[in-house]
Amino acid sequence: MRRPTLAAKIITHAFLATFTIMTLFPVVLVLKKSLSAGQDFAVTLSPLPDHPTLAHYRAVVGHPLFLRQLFNSGVAAAGTTIVGVFLACTAAYAFSRFRFPGHRAGMMVFLAVQMFPATLLMIPLYVLLDRLGLLDNILGLILVYSTTAIPFCVWMLKGYFDTIPKELEEAARIDGASRFGIFFRIVLPLGRPAIAVTALFSFMTAWNEFIMASTFTSKERSYTLPVMLQHYVGEFTTEWGSFAAGAIIVSLPVMALFYALQKNLVAGLTAGGVKG
């Protein structure tokens, strides 16, 4: 490995610092707005809030239905993660290891459904959930979100399972492990990094989704947080203060997850390692 010169180090840091500041600018702006008094989006370049106050946070959290909506968002996201990851793991393993009729077609279906614009599945989905009595229901949201998450998860996990050497499984089979034993004792533990990313992705899909949620819920009690948040940004007047505070509350759990899973995130997206 080449030893970098001091100048190279300084240039690299200057480049990264500039880019990071540019990237963080909108986020800092929102953070600042959430802590400043007033609802307007008047902008100054200073990163410090003018007239600092926690009033916006108090207003958003103090809303009588906030806890209920937080619960809805949490259950929808957690449910999607569990359902999506379980289904995607089994399907991805089969696609990676077995050759069966419909193997290629199945993979293509998973790829193809990703391409059909979800926005335009809304009308038929609405009718379907209505018939099943799942409108205004978290279960309905979990089902809808899972189907958005599964195709991506399957593709991603299949790619990772492909990199786990078959020899490991063959050895296990010689040692007398059953097919399901191999799946649970060897493939799943080895696939942990990819599964973590998949779970994170499913969680984010559900937590960040808003068009479907606002379509399939009509009562404030069954809103998720993004739908609640959207209501602060009206057609003509926008409560930027409340919106900023709400945006930060909604984004926090996802960002916390990023910190917790950062290592796995990178490792999981790596199509390399046989290291285990």
Next chain:
Amino acid sequence: MRRREIGSALVTFGGGALLCAVLALGLFVRARNLTATEQMERGAAQLARDLATRAVTGDATRALAELAQRPGLIAAFILADAETASTKYNFLKRRRYLAHSDPALKNKPLESPEASQGRASSSKEIYDLVSAASLKGAPAVRVTAAEPGRRAQLLAVAPMAGRRAAALVLHPGSEPVPLPGLFWLLLVLGAGVAAAAGQLLPRARHVVAGLLVLGFAAWAYGALLKPLGPTGTTLGAPILAAAAGVAVLFAILGALGIGERFFAGLREHRYALAYVSPAMIGIAVLVLIPFVVGVSLAFFEHRHGSYSFVGLGNFKEILSGGGHALSDPLNFYFTFGVTMLWTAVNVFLHVTIGLALAMVLKQQWLQLRGLYRVLLIIPWAVPSYITALIWKGMFHQQYGAVNHVLGFFGLQPVSWFSSFTTAMTANVVTNTWLGFPFMMVICLGALQSIPGDIYEAAEVDGASRTQQFLRLTLPLLRPALFPAIINGCIWTFNQFNIIYLVSRGEPGGKTNILITEAYRWAFERGERYGLAAAYAVIIFVILLGYSWAANRVAKGTEGAYG
């Protein structure tokens, strides 16, 4: 051997017979109920109009009270509530009962299940009817289909003056007509005859099956629907078309021997299927069914709550440019060009920025690597609609941060959404901010999995940095980067939130991409669901062709790098 053949023939024809049964059942019940209720329709429309007239003249309470006396009839006034109306999703406007023959429901929203109490139809149906009535300014009447546990119902809605409210009459409708036993007998006989024919003509049996399905549908059309007059004809055409499709499908599948191989394969690959089936069933129910419904919609024209079959009419309208000049944003090819530009620019920027940052961040000697990485990932963590709304605010001409920064450097403020170039720039900046972290993480992960000694070896061999990048790094990144780019293109092509929330298509619809254009046809330009669905199908076909080609290219060039 013989038994297996009989079995497979039965399986093939069982499928055909089942399809016939489902088709005929719906057809028959629907047709009979229609005739029975055609008379009531007129009566109910009259009632609704009366009610609306009396409501306008201030006689509403008495009109309601009188109607409440008549058993089975429900009457109500519906009001579109401006405060809770959703401006974005027209079809989800909150509506309330201004008055109801059941006083408890006064001021209750239309959506609440209490409002229906199992008697009334679903709020979506009522809503469609209210929209239809207020659009055309005349009573709209509709018969809902009978279902298990729910009777066919008659809904009539008349608009009131001002068109913000409507009067609704619900008629209990009549019981569904049961199927005659003869029908089942015919069906079983038909399946038997088909199976026997299949045994005699083994190679032709699938064609026979296809023809039988077609023949049955044609017979049902002639015998059951034609006598009904215009209603029967509009109902029959799409059903006949669907049956013809099924018939052709059967013939093709059968001729190729796919049916038999399919069932043999089921036994052989039961382990694989055990793993795949849960995900497949989930996908089938929640993606494929709406998908099929969505695709079918493309062949219909939706006007005021009722659908009529137009064949390929929607596609013709779109692909011929719909009579708009090529420079008109309503022209399909204009929007398509914008979409391609949008996708190419964004994905190029995502990959370039992501790769550049990853190349810098992979250096082992760099301090604070983790911190940079965590900070640069933040845009990915922020939900895209929040991103869009923040940037929309930042591009505001007067208060926006972007113009403030420009002013700081002594530049004139820009009115971002009044020209195509600046509006598109605003969209692209927003989407680039949103999208580069994903590519960065992908590149970073792939780069870290490349063992360092390869570079050491290359250096010993005298390879320059550029050579190392072009000959080592890029080829080794391919397996991770290629799928990411293919997916990135698809996501960007369908990036709804940014375009819809940031530029809103301004100026004059020029910055719309195909997906927002489709959405606007569905929800902002007169509920043309059929046309919107046709747009969706076209988008789908484009992306399917693209990813097929991209995968071919990926496969074809794989060998070049060993």
